[in-house]
Amino acid sequence: MRLLIAECTVDYLGRLTAHLPAAPRLLMVKADGSVLVHADGGSYKPLNWMSPPCTLVESGGDGDELLWTVTNKAGEQLLITIHQVFEDSTHALGVDPGLVKDGVEAQLQKLLAEHIHTLGQGYRLVRREYPTPIGPVDLMARDPQGVAVAVEVKRRGEIDGVEQLTRYLELLNRDPLLAPVHGVLAAQEIRPQARVLAEDRGIRCLVLDYAQLRGIDNVEDRLF
Amino acid sequence: MRLLIAECTVDYLGRLTAHLPAAPRLLMVKADGSVLVHADGGSYKPLNWMSPPCTLVESGGDGDELLWTVTNKAGEQLLITIHQVFEDSTHALGVDPGLVKDGVEAQLQKLLAEHIHTLGQGYRLVRREYPTPIGPVDLMARDPQGVAVAVEVKRRGEIDGVEQLTRYLELLNRDPLLAPVHGVLAAQEIRPQARVLAEDRGIRCLVLDYAQLRGIDNVEDRLF
DNA sequence: CCGTAAATGTCGTCG
DNA sequence: CGACGACGTTTACGG
Numbered sequence: 001m002r003l004l005i006a007e008c009t010v011d012y013l014g015r016l017t018a019h020l021p022a023a024p025r026l027l028m029v030k031a032d033g034s035v036l037v038h039a040d041g042g043s044y045k046p047l048n049w050m051s052p053p054c055t056l057v058e059s060g061g062d063g064d065e066l067l068w069t070v071t072n073k074a075g076e077q078l079l080i081t082i083h084q085v086f087e088d089s090t091h092a093l094g095v096d097p098g099l100v101k102d103g104v105e106a107q108l109q110k111l112l113a114e115h116i117h118t119l120g121q122g123y124r125l126v127r128r129e130y131p132t133p134i135g136p137v138d139l140m141a142r143d144p145q146g147v148a149v150a151v152e153v154k155r156r157g158e159i160d161g162v163e164q165l166t167r168y169l170e171l172l173n174r175d176p177l178l179a180p181v182h183g184v185l186a187a188q189e190i191r192p193q194a195r196v197l198a199e200d201r202g203i204r205c206l207v208l209d210y211a212q213l214r215g216i217d218n219v220e221d222r223l224f
Numbered sequence: 225m226r227l228l229i230a231e232c233t234v235d236y237l238g239r240l241t242a243h244l245p246a247a248p249r250l251l252m253v254k255a256d257g258s259v260l261v262h263a264d265g266g267s268y269k270p271l272n273w274m275s276p277p278c279t280l281v282e283s284g285g286d287g288d289e290l291l292w293t294v295t296n297k298a299g300e301q302l303l304i305t306i307h308q309v310f311e312d313s314t315h316a317l318g319v320d321p322g323l324v325k326d327g328v329e330a331q332l333q334k335l336l337a338e339h340i341h342t343l344g345q346g347y348r349l350v351r352r353e354y355p356t357p358i359g360p361v362d363l364m365a366r367d368p369q370g371v372a373v374a375v376e377v378k379r380r381g382e383i384d385g386v387e388q389l390t391r392y393l394e395l396l397n398r399d400p401l402l403a404p405v406h407g408v409l410a411a412q413e414i415r416p417q418a419r420v421l422a423e424d425r426g427i428r429c430l431v432l433d434y435a436q437l438r439g440i441d442n443v444e445d446r447l448f
Numbered sequence: 449c450c451g452t453a454a455a456t457g458t459c460g461t462c463g
Numbered sequence: 464c465g466a467c468g469a470c471g472t473t474t475a476c477g478g
Contacts, residue, residue, distance in 0.1 A: 001264045003250070005315045005317075015379075015456045016325055016326055016455095017325075017326045018325045018456080020320075020321070020324075021321045021324075023317075023318070024315075024318060025320065026252075026317070028262070030264050030265055030266075031264040031265055032265050034267065038225075038252070038254075039317065039320035040225045040255040040256075040315075040319075041255055041256050041276075041319070042254075043258065043273075043275045043276070043473065043474085044260050044268075044269065044270050044273045044473085045268065045473065045474085046268050047320065047322075048323065049267075049456080050456090051267045051456085052265075076456075086315065087313065087315065089311065091250075091264075091311065093250070093263065094247070094264070095265070096247050096249065096264070096265065096266075097244070097247050098244075098271075099242050099271055099272065100242060100243045100244075101241075101242045105470095154469095155239075158451095158452095159387075159452085160468095164468090191451075192450090193451070236471075238471060240471060242471080266458095267458065269458060269459085269472095272471095300471075328455095329455095358452090359452070359453080378454095379455095383467085415466070449478100451476105452475105452476085454474080454475080454476100455472100455473085455474080455475095457470100457474095458470085458472085459469085459470080459472100460467105460469080460470100461466105461467090461469105462466090463465090463467105
């Protein structure tokens, strides 16, 4: 990895065109040739960048200037003019062992499947990832009367989730052996507009308490 | 901005939990206190990070180790254990003048508005950004028979765009002075599933050729 | 400050 | 390799 602190001007010509006036910035060149231009603020997103795979060509500009031309397969270009270099260092980091994550939605789905009575007393789980032609429904269950219930699990319930579940329900209800199929949107948090849309379509909204779902585990652990 | 090249272990405890085993990495601390952990690959996204506003507390760990505890308002934590420092430098960059962008969807919308006959001969533009209670429709037009046509412009047509246009159409069709309102999804590229969904709902799909739309300009430039 | 839509989104997974 | 959905999405824009 090469790090430069330098005054530079940057132009991106690709899916859009963008320009950065001259200013001191951090230029990061990674081992795979990708380039990041960072300012001393903002968030983790660089001001400008080129993702790998790409190639960097260094050439002389006017006077003491350097011109970097970074190009990718699609022909997108990042043009960096370096006016003054304040620091320039290179470091061999090696391949990173990588990030280990504990998911959220998958956990919620698993927990809700294990405690399907969170939907109400007498509910039974049919299966997780119930297949449909347009993708799997997170959970399929039966209510105490035996009516099919399709459950969409989200961390945050938003309009997208309602639309997604609506498409599943429309398809599932075409199956005379399954219909009628009710819908439940289950999430740790449900946005007001998503709730309005869901309830307008007869979809029940269920707010999940992650801690409580795990708490139920603990209680049962004590019982057995 | 402070840059460290260091062997470190990182844990994030927040919306999820994530762990990075010990390895040499770049640690970037920005002036606003935000912290980025970068490897020598991947894309512009750090392996781990904390967005501002947040606070960094440095304390001693076991032996020569250093422990950074980065905390934000929501109580999320980024814990960085620094085992060995290979380089440590600090640079004053000042406030960045910022990025100037030329958008894409806005350009497409403008071009299509200027060449509304791309929809078909005899089409007339009513207005861009036609207001509805849930937000503006990109373009409103009339077909040769005077029927209202709502157009949603995207760079890439995906299911979301179809849903968005569907919501607009549902609302617009409630207005007896406007109904019936037809729908058109116009994009440089339309995904197969979006096309199926759109056509199932009677929404026409129109693939836009950016170069050709500008080419039409050129031809007209030559004529006048 | 909340809510929605856009993003040079990026990233994983699965066909 | 393309399509599709999730993301610690982040970010910009409007009410």
